[in-house]
Amino acid sequence: xxxxxxxxxxxxxxxxxxxxxxxxxxxxxxxxxxxxxxxxxxxxxxxxxxxxxxxxxxxxxxxxxxxxxxxxxxxxxxxxxxxxxxxxxxxxxxxxxxxxxxxxxxxxxxxxxxxxxxxxxxxxxxxxxxxxxxxxxxxxxxxxxxxxxxxxxxxxxxxxxxxxxxxxxxxxxxxxxxxxxxxxxxxxxxxxxxxxxxxxxxxxxxxx
Numbered sequence: 581x582x583x584x585x586x587x588x589x590x591x592x593x594x595x596x597x598x599x600x601x602x603x604x605x606x607x608x609x610x611x612x613x614x615x616x617x618x619x620x621x622x623x624x625x626x627x628x629x630x631x632x633x634x635x636x637x638x639x640x641x642x643x644x645x646x647x648x649x650x651x652x653x654x655x656x657x658x659x660x661x662x663x664x665x666x667x668x669x670x671x672x673x674x675x676x677x678x679x680x681x682x683x684x685x686x687x688x689x690x691x692x693x694x695x696x697x698x699x700x701x702x703x704x705x706x707x708x709x710x711x712x713x714x715x716x717x718x719x720x721x722x723x724x725x726x727x728x729x730x731x732x733x734x735x736x737x738x739x740x741x742x743x744x745x746x747x748x749x750x751x752x753x754x755x756x757x758x759x760x761x762x763x764x765x766x767x768x769x770x771x772x773x774x775x776x777x778x779x780x781x782x783x784x785x786x787x788x
Contacts, residue, residue: 712765719774722781723760734760741777748773 727737
């Protein structure tokens with residue numbers, strides 16, 4: 581037959597083998613790239629995990645250190661405050677005791693002074709009362725004796741006393757009556773006049 585129109589016979593199996601053998605290195609390289617890529621990802625993840633863990637530990641350590649420092653500072657503040665309060669309370673108590681002692685001393689001194697003044701005033705009043713009572717007793721005795729000797733009335737005897745006291749100053753008849761009856765006490769110059777009258781009658785009586 582005519583061989584000029586015949587196509588060359590291609591060996592398909594040989595071409596497939598050539599294609600496979602040609603692409604194999606590429607596939608190997610692609611696989612290597614995939615492996616390297618995955619390994620890089622794992623490496624990045626591992627490094628990230630490691631550093632994140634390390635960072636967390638550092639953060640926890642710093643946090644714990646800060647907490648410990650704050651606790652120490654807080655405890656020191658409390659201790660200083662307690663010490664200051666204790667000192668202030670002690671000082672305040674000491675001042676209070678001192679002030680109380682001074683107040684009690686002043687109070688006792690004032691009380692003693694008042695007691696002394698009160699005692700002196702009471703003694704003065706008692707002395708005055710005793711003197712007044714003794715003077716009244718003497719006045720009544722002399723008054724009654726002269727009234728009996730003259731056989732005069734009570735009013736007339738009051739006039740006698742009033743006349744006797746004219747040289748010492750005027751004293752009313754009613755004042756003499758009230759003094760004799762203990763209705764009113766004589767004070768000041770009037771009491772001095774009665775005392776002078778008593779003394780004059782006592783001297784006269786003794787000279788007789």
